[in-house]
Amino acid sequence: MHCSTTGHLQAKRPKIDRLIMGQTIGLAMLLILANTSVTAAPLVNAPSPRVAAPFSSSIQNPDEVLREGIGKLMYFLKGTSTNPPATQLKTQLKILLEQEAARYFAFPYMARWAAGNKYRHMNDEQKADLEVRMKDMLISAMLRHLSNYQDAKIEHLSPRRNRMGGVVLGIRVMQTGGPQRYLEFHMFRTDESRKAEGHKNWKIVDIVSDGQSALAYYRWHFSSNS
Numbered sequence: 001m002h003c004s005t006t007g008h009l010q011a012k013r014p015k016i017d018r019l020i021m022g023q024t025i026g027l028a029m030l031l032i033l034a035n036t037s038v039t040a041a042p043l044v045n046a047p048s049p050r051v052a053a054p055f056s057s058s059i060q061n062p063d064e065v066l067r068e069g070i071g072k073l074m075y076f077l078k079g080t081s082t083n084p085p086a087t088q089l090k091t092q093l094k095i096l097l098e099q100e101a102a103r104y105f106a107f108p109y110m111a112r113w114a115a116g117n118k119y120r121h122m123n124d125e126q127k128a129d130l131e132v133r134m135k136d137m138l139i140s141a142m143l144r145h146l147s148n149y150q151d152a153k154i155e156h157l158s159p160r161r162n163r164m165g166g167v168v169l170g171i172r173v174m175q176t177g178g179p180q181r182y183l184e185f186h187m188f189r190t191d192e193s194r195k196a197e198g199h200k201n202w203k204i205v206d207i208v209s210d211g212q213s214a215l216a217y218y219r220w221h222f223s224s225n226s
Contacts (some may be wrong), residue, residue: 099137105138106203107131113205113216136217151176162186168204184208 058221120125122193157170166188175182186206206215 093107094139104204105135106205107134109203109205110134110218113215114222116223118221130222137218137221164188182210 028085108127108131111127114134115122115130122130153174155172155174157172159167159169162168166186169185169187171183172181172186184207185200185204186208188205189202206213208214
C-alpha cells in the first residue's frame with residue numbers, strides 16, 4: 001500500500017477526529033483476536049520493519065486472523081443486544097481492550113514513527129510514556145463508538161501484498177442508515193514479535209480508513225501537542 005503522509009499531516013483537526021471515529025470498529029476487531037497478532041504497513045517514509053519469511057501452513061494466515069477477529073467481535077456485540085446500561089457496556093469493553101491491546105499492536109514501532117526525529121532524543125521513560133498515550137487514545141476512541149456497530153455487516157475484500165513484503169487486508173463495513181466504511185489493515189510479521197515457539201506473529205502498524213492513515217494522525221497529533 002503506497003500511502004502519502006503529506007495531506008494527512010496538514011489536515012485540520014475536525015477532519016482527523018472523524019477519521020478516528022471511522023476507524024473504531026477496525027481497531028477493535030483486531031484487539032480481540034485470540035491467537036495471532038498483527039503489525040502493519042509503514043507509510044512512505046517510515047522505517048520498514050524487518051520482514052519475516054513467508055508464514056507456514058501451521059500458523060493462521062492474516063486473512064484467517066482477520067475473519068476470526070471480526071467474528072468474535074460481532075459475537076460479543078450481538079451478545080449485548082439486551083441493551084445493558086451504557087456504563088456497564090463500556091466497563092466490559094474497557095477491560096477487554098486493555099487486556100488485549102498490547103498483544104496485537106506494535107506500539108514501539110508506532111510510537112517511533114509517530115514521534116519522528118524526536119524519538120532518538122527520548123529516554124526509555126519518555127518512549128514508554130508515548131506508547132501508553134497511544135494505547136489510551138485507541139481505547140478511548142473505541143469506547144466512544146464501538147457500540148454503534150452492533151448491526152454492522154462485514155464484507156471481506158481480496159487480500160494483497162504490498163511493496164514492502166507485508167499484507168494488506170481490506171473490509172467494507174455496511175450499517176443500516178449509515179455510510180459504508182472501507183478499512184485496510186496493513187500487516188507484517190517482524191523479528192520484534194517472535195513467539196515462544198519461534199514463529200513470528202502478525203502485528204498492526206497502521207490502519208487506513210477511507211484512504212486516511214491512523215499512523216499519520218498520531219504523527220500529526222504528537223507533533224502538534226509536544
